[in-house]
Amino acid sequence: MFSGIVAATGRILNVSPLEEGVRLTVDVGTLDLDDVQLGDSIANNGVCLTVIAREGNTVQFDVSRESLNCTVGLDAPGEVNLEKALRLADRLGGHLVTGHVDGLGEVLRFAPVGESHELVIRAPAALAGYIARKGSITVDGVSLTVNQVEGCDFSINLIPHTVQVTTLRRLVTGSKVNLEIDLIARYCERLLSMERSTG
Numbered sequence: 208m209f210s211g212i213v214a215a216t217g218r219i220l221n222v223s224p225l226e227e228g229v230r231l232t233v234d235v236g237t238l239d240l241d242d243v244q245l246g247d248s249i250a251n252n253g254v255c256l257t258v259i260a261r262e263g264n265t266v267q268f269d270v271s272r273e274s275l276n277c278t279v280g281l282d283a284p285g286e287v288n289l290e291k292a293l294r295l296a297d298r299l300g301g302h303l304v305t306g307h308v309d310g311l312g313e314v315l316r317f318a319p320v321g322e323s324h325e326l327v328i329r330a331p332a333a334l335a336g337y338i339a340r341k342g343s344i345t346v347d348g349v350s351l352t353v354n355q356v357e358g359c360d361f362s363i364n365l366i367p368h369t370v371q372v373t374t375l376r377r378l379v380t381g382s383k384v385n386l387e388i389d390l391i392a393r394y395c396e397r398l399l400s401m402e403r404s405t406g
Contacts (some may be wrong), residue, residue, distance in 0.1 A: 209250050211301035211343075211350020213288040213373050214238055217251075219301040220265065222283060228271045231256075231281065235266055238289050248292040248306065252280040252374070253348030253385040255292075255306025278308045279383040280347065286374045288348040302343040303349025303390045310334050312346070314382040315360060317375075324365040326351075326378065330386060334357040337396065345387035349373050 214237035223230040233251065243249070247258045249266065256268035266312065270281050280287060293299070316327040328346065330338060338344060338361050342353050349369065355362045370376045378384070 209255070209290050209292050209306055210293055210297070210299050211253075211290070211304045211305040211345050211346075211348065213290055213349055216372070216374055217287050217289045219251075219281070219284045219287060223403050225269065228269060228275060229282065230259075231268045231270060232270045233266050233268065233287065233289075234264055236264075238291070240266070243291065250290045250292075250304070250306045250348050251287045252278070253288070253304070253306065253345050253387055254278050254281060254308055274308075277310070279311060280385065286377065288373050290348060302345075304345050304348075304350060304372070304387060305390060306381070307387065308385045309337075309388050310386050312384045312386045314378050314380055314384060316362075316380060317378045317382075320364070322367055322371055326363045326365055327358050327360060328384060328386075329361070332359055334386060334388055337392040339392070342392065343389045346384075347374060347384050349375060389401055 215236045217233050217235040219231050219233050221232040245258055248255050258266050259269055260267040275282055294393050310331040312328040312330050315329055318325055338356055340353055344351055344353055351363045353361050354364050
């Protein structure tokens with residue numbers, strides 16, 4: 208489990224093909240690895256991956272073909288948002304994030320508005336019902352608050368700090384992003400659908 212508060216940005220240095228999927232070698236940048244062991248989880252652009260090897264400031268992860276098929280940003284060298292899994296005593300600065308991407312969004316607009324940036328994303332129709340004004344959503348591993356929703360499109364206001372310390376600063380119109388809907392919304396919808404089907 209994660210919080211969506213990015214701890215550091217790293218860089219995928221190498222992508223090696225496996226029989227099914229790929230192996231990533233990631234330079235973790237300023238991410239503190241002192242308490243990271245083999246088998247621990249680290250979110251890369253919002254995708255929960257398991258540490259399979261460590262050497263110095265680099266970590267390796269295996270990514271399945273299924274994960275590659277439903278995410279972006281893990282199949283080529285480039286910058287990634289990183290967050291270690293939460294401990295039970297950690298502060299929950301963002302919201303509860305599983306690291307399981309629900310779908311891909313498309314950036315419609317990313318532009319300065321005053322001191323901040325407006326980010327407008329089109330979500331897949333299947334996810335739109337889970338996105339609510341003032342609700343939480345994870346974009347490339349970053350916990351964000353939804354400002355407005357219209358159909359499948361939603362907008363977010365990014366403060367300067369978020370732009371500076373995450374990979375979101377590199378987004379352009381047409382960029383694809385990993386989306387994870389709010390965990391509470393997911394369970395509420397499931398409970399309501401069960402009530403409707405059995406009622």
